[in-house]
Amino acid sequence: MNAENTFTIRGATIIDGTGSVGVRADLLIINGKIAINGKILKGEEQGKIFDGSDLTVTPGFIDLHAHSDLAVLADKEHLAKVTQGVTLEVVGQDGLSYVPADENTQAQLREQLYGWNGDPTGFNWNFNSVAQYLSRVDDGAAVNVAYLIPHGTVRMMVKDNDEGFADKTELSKMAELVDVGMREGAVGLSAGLTYTPAMYASDDELIHLCKVVAKYGGYYAPHHRNYGLQFLDAVDDCIEISRASGSPLHLTHCNMTAQIYHGRTDLLFEKLSKADRDGLDVTLDSYPYLAGSTYLHALLPSWVQAGGLSPMRERLQSKEVRAKVTNALNITGSDGNQGGTVDWQAVVVAGVEKSLDLVGLSIEAAAKAAGKEPSEFYLDLIAKEDYHASCVIFKGHEGNTRAIMQHPKHMVGSDGILTGNRPHPRSYGTFARYLGHYAREEKVLTFEGAVNRMTGRPAGRLGLTDRGIIKEGMHADLVMLDAASVIDRSTYENPRLPAAGFEYVWIDGVATLAQGARTSNLPGRAIRSTS
Secondary structure, eight states: OOGGGOEEEEEEEEOOSSSOOOEEEEEEEETTEEEEEEOOOTTOOOSEEEEOTTOEEEEOEEESSBOOTTHHHHOSSOHHHHTTTEEEEEESGGGOOSOSOOHHHHHHHHHHTHHHHOOOTTOOOOOOSHHHHHHHHHTOBSSEEEEEEEHHHHHHHHHTTOOSOOOHHHHHHHHHHHHHHHHTTOOEEEEETTSTTGGGOOHHHHHHHHHHHHHTTOEEEEEOSOSSTTHHHHHHHHHHHHHHHOOOEEETTOOOOSGGGTTOHHHHHHHHHHHHHTTOOEEEEEOSOSEEEEEGGGGSOHHHHTTOHHHHHHHTTSHHHHHHHHHIIIIIOOGGGTTSOOOTTTEEEEEOSSOGGGTTOBHHHHHHHHTSOHHHHHHHHHHHTTTOOEEEEEOOOHHHHHHHHTSTTEEEOOOBOOOSSSOOTHHHHHHHHIIIIIIIITOSSOHHHHHHHHTHHHHHHTTOSSSSSOOTTSBOOEEEEOTTTOBOOOOSSSTTOOOBSEEEEEETTEEEEETTEEOSOOOBOBOOOOO
16 A cells, blocks of 8 residues: 555545436545545554545546646646646647647747747757657656647648648648657647648648548647637637547637627537537537737748748838738738737736836836837837747636636637746636526536546547546545635636635545645646557
C-alpha cells in the first residue's frame, strides 16, 4: 500500500460526473484508484481519514481548451488551475503551439505566441515533437496534459507563413506530420482559422488532415473562420469538414457575439441538431464570460501578417501600408477581426512590457489621451511592444452565453491566457464561476449538470474510459469542495485571485491542493491517445 495515495473519505456528497444527483457516500482510495464508492464499514478504512460530511466530492475537472502549453512545464505551482479543481488540461489549441516544429519554426512561434504564453526566462526548449513534449510533461506537472496537434504549426513547418493553398506535395508532408503526432499520443487536431498562417488554408486542406486524425480516433477542434457576421457560415464549414473527413467535431470557445445573433442561438442549435440527425459527432465548449482575449496584433489583416513577424514589421514602416491597414481596421473590415471593423472602445490592453501606464485602458481611451486616432495609436503601440502585447476584448452577449452553456453537447474550456499584466479572469475563475455563479446562484445549470460539463462529458470527448467519473476502478482524480461557498474571485481588475471553496484536489490520489493550499506534489502526467 502507498500511504501517499491511499485514504478514506467519510460521508461526503458524491457528485459522480454523470449528471446524476449527488448522494451521500464514502470513498476508499487505494494506490490512486477508487476502491469503494458507497458504504465503508468500520475497520475497512485505510490511510488518512477525511471527514466529508459538510463537503462535496466530484471528479477532477477537465479544461478542454487551455493555453498552458508552457506553464505546465515552467510553472510547477500552476495556481490558476489547481486552485479551481483542474486535474487535466488540453493544450495545443487554436492551431498554434510549439510542436511539431524544427528550430526555425519554433523560434517564429515563440515570437508570435508571446502574447499568449510569454517566453519564460531560462526555459529549456529541448522538445520538437509531440513525443518529446509529452515526455517533458511526464517529468512531473501540476496537472495532467493532453495535446492537440496545431494545424497552423504544421502548416508553418511545411509552407512557412506564406499565403496560398497547399499543393499536393505540401499536403502530403503535412499529413505525415499529423500522422506521426497522432501515433505519438496526440488526441486530435486544432485549427486557428483567423490566425496566420492557418487562415490561408483551404477547407480541402483541413479535410485531408482530419482524415488522418479520424484514422486514430481523434477529433477536430477548430477556432473557426468567423465569430462575427459570418458565424453560421463558419459553423457550416466546420460541420462539412467533419462530414467529409469522418472526424468528430468540437467547436471551441463557442460564442455568438455579433449583434444580429443576439437572442438567436436557435440558429446554431438547429445546425447542431441536423448534424446529430445525420450521425455526426459534434460537441462544443465555452467559458462563462462576455469578453475574449488574444495577442494584440491578431486584429491585423492577414495580408500584412503574411510571412511572419519580420516582413510584417518591415511592411508596417510604410505609410502606404499603414494607410491600407487603418482603412481595413476602420472601414472595410479585417479578417483578423472576424471580417469586421474594430470597436476600439472594446479592446483593452492586458499585457505590455514598456507601456505599463496603458494596462486596463481601452485603445480608444489611450489614443484620446495621446491625441491620436485609435488605429494609428494601435499600430504605434504594437510596434513599440515588438508585437508582444495582449488584449481583452469586450463583445459578448449574456443571453447567448447562458443559452449555449445549457446545450446538451456543451462542455467547459477556459481558453485561459496566463501571462500579461492584467490577463482575462477566466484563467483563475472559469470552473468556480460555472459552479458558484451560474449553477448555485443563477440556477442556469444544476450543480450536477455543471460538474458533468467539466468531467464526464469532456472525458467522453477525449475517449477516456478511466477518468472523468467517480466509479470503482477509476483513477482517483478528485476534487473536494464546499458547494455552498465555491465561487470565482478573479476579476478584470484583479485577475489572479484564486477561487474560493476548494479544499482538496487529487491526481491519482496524490494531493495537489490540501486544505486550500498548493502542495509541492507534481503528479500530473501526459494523457496519450490509445487509439
